[in-house]
Amino acid sequence: xxxxxxxxxxxxxxxxxxxxxxxxxxxxxxxxxxxxxxxxxxxxxxxxxxxxxxxxxxxxxxxxxxxxxxxxxxxxxxxxxxxxxxxxxxxxxxxxxxxxxxxxxxxxxxxxxxxxxxxxxxxxxxxxxxxxx
Numbered sequence: 001x002x003x004x005x006x007x008x009x010x011x012x013x014x015x016x017x018x019x020x021x022x023x024x025x026x027x028x029x030x031x032x033x034x035x036x037x038x039x040x041x042x043x044x045x046x047x048x049x050x051x052x053x054x055x056x057x058x059x060x061x062x063x064x065x066x067x068x069x070x071x072x073x074x075x076x077x078x079x080x081x082x083x084x085x086x087x088x089x090x091x092x093x094x095x096x097x098x099x100x101x102x103x104x105x106x107x108x109x110x111x112x113x114x115x116x117x118x119x120x121x122x123x124x125x126x127x128x129x130x131x132x133x
Contacts (some may be wrong), residue, residue, distance in 0.1 A: 003082045007047035010078050011060040013130075014040070015049050017085060017123045022056040030115050032056060036108060039070035042078040072104035084116075085123035 004010045022028045031053040040049040050059040050067035059067035080099050083089045091113050094100040102109050 002044045002077070002079055004045060004078050007045045007061065010042060010045060010047040010081075011049070013123075013126060014042075014047075014078070014081055014085070015058050015060045017119060017126060018049070018051050018058045020122060020126075021119050022051075022053065022058065027115070027118060028056055030118075031112075034108070034112060034115070036072055036112060037068045037070045038112075039064070039073040040081070041073065041075045042081060044077045044079060047078060070104070072102065072109055074109070075101040075103075085120060086127070087117065087120040087124075 004013070022031060034053055036051075036053045037055075038051045038053070040051065042048070048061065048064050050064045050070055052059065052068050055068065057067075076094070076099060080089060080094065084091070084094075089099070091100065091110065095102060095106070
């Protein structure tokens, strides 16, 4: 059974962690400095986000139509994304195993991993505080 019951939960938690981090003065700046605009495409449940790091904005669902064009796109289940943010997924291995697919320069994607790993405790805290389970 998938961790998220619907796309709204994906947006609340996966989108929510990006919103929180992009709003952080230090971590948000680290993401902005990468100049990455990342499209995230999930199945189980189907959902779509665009993370505009330089603009420090998260677009979800239909809002993605008005988002800047991604220079990196990632495809995976929402469960794999959830596990990634818990620190349980090695991106290089997930790409090799086909659990994640990437469109765009893989070195740029891998450059984001050390920054993203700083977010793991925040995401864990967000999930621990979850009241809608």
